[in-house]
Amino acid sequence: MTDVNAVEIRDTEEPKLDRRGGILKVEACGICGTDARTFFNGDPRAPAPWVLGHEPVGVLEEVAPDADLPPGVERGARVFLGSILTCGECRWCLDGFQNLCEHHLLYGYEPFPGAYAEYAAVPPIAVKNLIPLPPDLPSDLATVADPFACALNGVEQLDVQLGDTVVIVGTGPIGCWQSVMARDRGAAAVYLTDVSKDRLELAMSIVGHFVDDAFVAGEDNGVNEVMSRTNGLGASRVSVAAPSKQAQQAALEMAAKRARVVYFAGLPKHDPVSPLDVNQLHYKELVILGAYGASHRQYRITMDYLDRRQEELGRVVTHRFSLEHIAEAFETIRSGTGLKMVILP
Ligand SMILES: [Zn+2]
Ligand SMILES: [Zn+2]
Structure with a gap:
């Protein structure tokens, strides 16, 4: 997004690998009402030019030596990145209500550029939010894990x-x-x-x-x-x-x-x-x-449920767009003719 209601596809440098982070090769990224509101109305947390996109699924191409990966996640794995980045240390995180974290930040908003891109950085705070995908769950469907x-x-x-x-x-x-x-x-x-x-x-x-x-x-x-x-x-x-x-x-x-x-x-x-x-x-x-957001437990249950009920639950994904057609995706959300939309970089 280059301005309110303006978008451009640009060649940029690949994101830099943080000492404790990773790099995702993005396979799919959901697009939701929040993205559309940011795109059409602007948001101080997304200062243009800015890369939006907070529901990414991709292959974890690079992992820094000091990154502390969660169980079941390794380099080369297909993963989903939960957009609510939690501290992992406050009372609510420790009690398993990560959605209520005192210090949570949002992926796709400052200071973390999002994933409407071929490659996206996984910042250190997001590493523990990576969730492995069941092998048979398509990447476009897995992006809906967040909503x-x-x-x-x-x-x-x-x-x-x-x-x-x-x-x-x-x-x-x-x-x-x-x-x-x-x-x-x-x-x-x-x-x-x-x-x-x-x-x-x-x-x-x-x-x-x-x-x-x-x-x-x-x-x-x-x-x-x-x-x-x-x-x-x-x-x-x-x-x-x-x-x-x-x-x-x-x-x-x-x-x-x-x-x-x-x-x-x-x-x-x-x-x-x-x-x-x-x-x-x-x-x-x-x-x-x-009810607000979701806990790690609920993300885990979601992945399994999506996998088991792919056919019924996947029908809610009504539109898929390439990165080149992302402006069309925002328009489709605004027109209300679709339900869930996914960008495939
Ligand atoms: Zn969203
Ligand atoms: Zn917390």
């Missing part, structure tokens, strides 16, 4: 149990994967809802066979649709995978008594306060939880 592991964190917080009625509000890649996971965890019914009819139809064409029913969230944000499908009881699990205050409030209204509600998506930083009817919480004894 997928976050979706898994949301489903674990939701604690879907055998017999639950699950509503997923928002049908981007996260919502689609969550519907598959909810079904795998034994949900009796899975419903999808979204404000966009087109997005909902696209989602249903991909994960429709895991879903009992899907409906456009109209004036009431889908509350009546849920109530009519649950004999007026409401849903026992609601995941809000959309950054919307209306959706957050509607989730409380469509929740059954003693339901769990997970707010998966954050709100814009400048406008984070959401008015909620707290009496819903009180009289229905609801549990509301948040």
